[in-house]
Amino acid sequence: MKRNFVTSAQVADRAGVSRSAVSRTFTPGAYVSPEVREKVLLAAEEMGYRINRLAKSLLTSESSLVAILASKLSEPFIAAQIDALSAMLADRELQTLLLNSGARRDMAAMMNLVLEYRVKAVIILSGAPSEKLVEQCLKSRQRTILINRVQESGNVDIIQTDDRAGGRLAACHMIERGYRNLAVVREASDTPSQRRRAQGFAEAAEEKGLTVRHWLGGEGGYESGRNAARELRMRSAVDGVFCTTDRIALGFLNTCRFDLGLDVPSEIGIVGFDDIEEAGWPSHALTTIRQPVSAIVSAVASILESDPSEISGHAHVVPVELVTRQTTRP
Amino acid sequence: MKRNFVTSAQVADRAGVSRSAVSRTFTPGAYVSPEVREKVLLAAEEMGYRINRLAKSLLTSESSLVAILASKLSEPFIAAQIDALSAMLADRELQTLLLNSGARRDMAAMMNLVLEYRVKAVIILSGAPSEKLVEQCLKSRQRTILINRVQESGNVDIIQTDDRAGGRLAACHMIERGYRNLAVVREASDTPSQRRRAQGFAEAAEEKGLTVRHWLGGEGGYESGRNAARELRMRSAVDGVFCTTDRIALGFLNTCRFDLGLDVPSEIGIVGFDDIEEAGWPSHALTTIRQPVSAIVSAVASILESDPSEISGHAHVVPVELVTRQTTRP
DNA sequence: TCCTATTGTGCACACGAGTGCAGATGACGC
């Protein structure tokens, strides 16, 4: 497996100069005479020379790698975040080390890897890691950015959408549109942010004197929504449902419409959370709480640009917004 | 930005042994006496020592990084591939370097990066790179795996779904179900694999004496589908449409149903390609050509495991399959 | 007791690059 890459020494030989000259040619700011530079560039071109970034960052102890840790990469909202984040990183000349923590893979091992690669920072997307791992990061003075995850033990940068406000918005909207038998549905893989959304919803509803039924279960967003729809409708006369994720909501919506033959929004109203692309399609036209990816990404960017020594530890809050479509009564 | 990580020398000091002993403790296969191993592990634990993978792979010149190069990361079929690929890599103790080549980013610069990181292999997902770049890879003896991209200049590993067969399948199916005024729709960012699908479709239709209208344009899959639906229907009496991508097909479908008020499948039939999750939802129930991600991934796996010296250069063909749902007449 | 076999450890070098410092080279002025 040992491929022979071209080294700066080989280029130096060919160009008839010293290795230092080669190094300086490729180091912005360092000085070389135009003639030497010319010779070096020519030789490098001919031999297909490329700097070895491993060696470079070993020496300068500066890595341009940023790790993104996530599970369920193919869920639209996660995929959208990864897309936007990696684009933002690329614009800043940083590279993305993607760690898929899905399924049975060992999270501890993944984190070890992050540390072994001496990455500049780790971005942990919602739903992924255990508390112990985050502590491990901190212990190794690894810069850590959490998205939509609470973490009590300080010194981590946290970006959080305003989940409670989102839940409250959903509740107010449904009540205003005349729904009275409310329920909230979330996945079995119960993340803190889903819990906060549910709390916000229940809170606001109870302030108006309504009680809220809770449903929890299923495997994966869409399937959870399907199961919830079947079971909730069987047992009760729920007429307004808040799903803590658009994918749950879409599962719920489709099952209501196509399996149970219910009319949405007249017989039952549905509100989701995230505003993924599919929610806006006319085949769904889901009323939902928008969580802007761009705001999350720019928060990450500003953290990366801030001074790493002053670890803020205070949370950036991303605002949410109600998007009214056609799964709630006009 | 210079963080001080713990080095093996520091651990050795603390444990009162030589640096070699530390190295051997963490190298499987190397021998150390149990007592020394114990001491080293203890010291390492206390100090939070982690191997520096950069230094290690510099020395052994073996990288455990595999780069994935793709654009439009958030499109479901791309996201699904990235998810599955990164999971497969993780199972093999390899890491994923994700390069987002979307938008205006400079592909040449991206490829340079790949080469600078001395990755074990590059996986290029459909639609991404120009021919020159691939040649550049080859010149640097970089192992390159192309997915759904043709490349004449040999020595690359190619994985290709059987696009033509897929197109033919779609055509036969539509003709069998009684559609006669056929059209094929593809995106403006016209990838080779989309072109092959269209060719297969047109071929099969013409063999049965039918002519096929071609439509090409739009920006992004879903939007292309929407535009196509509006324009095609305006100008002609097309009644059977093959979209070279599920996302195009879904845009087409939704526009037919909700904007033009057409009944699918009785007035117009639609067939897609890929079989993304959303295609199977009852809100769409799209008839489509399935392209199994699992087959693609295991082909990549087998290439990675094969001997790198015998660069096969011969293409792996991934079979396709018709999935009949409700956007074509029964 | 002495020799040999065995076992474990440490020294030193290598990987590929950046950079401080000294020294070479050339130009220029007196």
Add this chain to the structure above:
DNA sequence: GCGTCATCTGCACTCGTGTGCACAATAGGA
């Protein structure tokens, strides 16, 4: 012609790790 300065280049050290080789230590046998 000689001294001074500016300009460039090369030597040698450094980063953190793996590993061949030589050597120390210990045990075992004659």
